[in-house]
Amino acid sequence: MFISTKQQSTTKHPRCLKNRLINFILTAILVSFSSLTNATTLTVEQIIDASSIFKFDENHSMFTSTAAPDELSTTNGNTESTLGAQRLKAFKYALGIIASELRINQTIDIVFYDSDTNCDYYATASYAYSYQNGKNQIANTLYPSSLANQLLQTDTSNNSADIWIRINPKYLNGSCNKKFNYGLYSNEKNVNAIDFVQLIMHEMTHGMGFEKRPSNDSNPFIYERMLWVKDKQDYYSNLNNDQRTEAQKVVSNIVFNGRITRQQASNILDTSVKLVPQTTQESNIPKIDSNVVTTGALPESGIVGQINIVNFDTCAISGNLGGKIVLLPDGCARKEFGYDGTQYDTIIKAQNQGASAIITSAAETFRVSAFTDITIPVVTMPLSDYKNLQSAIELLPSDTTYSLEKQANKLMGTDESGRPFVHTGLNLGSASILLHWKPSVSPKPVNNRTVRNIMEPNTVNGLEYAQRSIRSTIPALIDMGWAVHSCGNGVVEEFEECDSGNINGTASCAQNCTLPGYCGDGVVNSATEECDDGKNNNDNTVNACSSMCTVNK
Structure with a gap:
């Protein structure tokens, strides 16, 4: 049986327009799972009791500190x-x-490791070992030992580490400009505090599957099996090293193609928005792949107005904006975004002067959250997309009227088929690229509050009471082989396609309560597929078999 070690995955700080580290203000409220199968009914004590399936050193120095509580x-x-x-x-x-959300009945061993580091990241984590060609595994595919243990129903790592994790000691001892917030929920804004609970959930998810193969291995990681590359029209796992490297440089180029993730997208993700010029002149306004993030929702009828573009060099804004839609770079909203310094508060000024909505940029590695002091819609988008949008707007007459409206049948951060994009593009750190959702993959808000996806590239929150959620990531974990907590009770429930009542699975229902087979294996599974031409699947040829194993129309 093949065993390999893996480099760690890193959670890094985002960067702002002028390439300075962003100092974000972090918040979190009591976890809201919004109709997830199990955790909604559990008390804090029951959730903590559920952690006993994980084994780790409770006498580690970070847990034995006798310092006064935070x-x-x-x-x-x-x-x-x-x-x-x-x-x-x-x-x-x-x-x-x-x-509480996944069925875990085999112990997962966590080992902490310590080393000197700087303030550039909060934590790192990785799977310790990977296995292939075992029971319930796709052939010639690497699985993290934590998942392999569940699939084989035995401890494949022989009581060795399944997941390595390092919590940055500089943040633990207060040597950096932020600290950890160990709260279970939040009732107020948390100044310069990193949500520790969300951070740990994020890093553990890397160790449980959101990873890629070691550089010296020819076989793909199970996560890679789930990826479809749009410009190559091929599964990521089929590409060679050079092709994978090139594919990762292109923004919005790689989607997570897992069947459960596709099925659940419309139940989990929020609706996207679009900006439409009200003119007969030919225009090339690019799609807004964004997130409406504010306590004031975008009206169903949309917002109509002219565009006012704020100059980044001056960040000056004056006069009555009279219902205009304001386009401004995030560097002009330093106060609202919690950057170093608070000299710029252009979003607040624009709102006070009559703006009807804001479209703003964000660094490539994160999505900005809602602001409690803002009541008009704020649309954030990656910097590269923002620049393209501004260039297109500047080609049209300055008095052009636009409609900012919801985009029917388009989910945030997904392609035309509703598949979420993973994080790709130029100038992204190796630990950030590919292994996270694109920042615009946004769960539906709960109680008019932003819900933070734990596998966003960065774990920081904005100036609001953001809710943690693993909801948008559970389907992806199921696609890789994990089972939802209710799987095996004989009743088909959320995130399940079947339930045989047998945790080892049957010929007609897999161990994780999904129908057997996966798109791209070259075998037509009649219950879920119209066709499957394996490596020959493509989305561009009429009547050919698509990457989702449906016949192209």
Whole structure:
């Protein structure tokens, strides 16, 4: 049986327009799972008890600190009497959330490792070992040992580490300009505090599947099996090293093609928006792949107005904006975004002067959240997309009227088939690229509040009470082989295609309560596929078999 080690995955800071580290203000409220199968009915104590399936050193130095408890964490529901005890409770709480949503009946061993580092990232994590060609596995495909243990129903790692994790000691000891918030929920804005619970959930998800093969291995990781490359018209796992490298440089080029993820997208993700010029002049306004992130929702009828473009060099805004839609770079909204310095607060000024909506840029590695002091719609988009949009607008007359409206049948961060994009593009760190959702992949808001996707490229939140959610990531984990918590009870429930009542699966229902087979294996599974030509699947040829195993029309 093949065993390999893997480099760590890294959670890094985003960067702003002038390439300075962003100082974000982080918040989190009590986890809202919004109709997920199990955690909605559990108390904090029950969630923490669920973490017992994970094994780790509870006597690690970060958990034994006798320093006074963190006041912010206490305010946010973690009332333990020492800082170390707060950390331990928050760590268990994060693990318990995962265990409450997935069926995990084989122990997952976590090992902490320490080393000197800088303030450029909060934590790193990785799977420790990978396995292939075992029971319930796709042939010649690498699986993290934590998942392989569930598929084989045995400890493949022989009590060795399944997941390595490092919490940056500089953030633990206060050497950086932010600190961890160990709160279980949040009732107020958290100034310069990193949501520890969300961070741990993010890093654990890397160790449980959101990873790629080691550089010296020819066989793909299970996550790679799920990816479709649009410009190559091929599955990512079929490409050679050079082709994979080139594919990753292109923004909005690689989608997660798992069947459960496709099925659940419309239930989980929010509707996207578009900007439409009200003119007969030929225009080339690019699609807005964005997130409406504000406490003020975009009206169903949309917003109609002219565009006012704010100059980045001056960030000056004056006069009565009279219902205009304001286009401004994020560097002109430093106060709202929590950057270093608060000299620019252009979003607030624009709102006060009558703007009807804001379209703004964001760094390539993250999505900006809602702002509690803003009541008009704020649309954020990656910097590269923002520049393309501005260039197209500048080609039209300045008095052109536009409609900012919801985009029917288009989900945020997805392609035309509703498949979520993974994070790709130029100038992205190796640890960020491919292994996260594109920042615009946005779950539906709950109670008019932004819901943070735990596999966004960065774990920071904005100036609002953002809700943590693993909801948009659970289907992807199921596509890779994990089972939802209810799987095996004999009743078909959310995120399940079948349920035989047998955790080992049957010929007609796999161990994770999905129908057997996957698109691209070259075998037509009549229950879920119209066709399957394997490596010859493509989306461009009429009557050919598509990457989703449907016949192209």
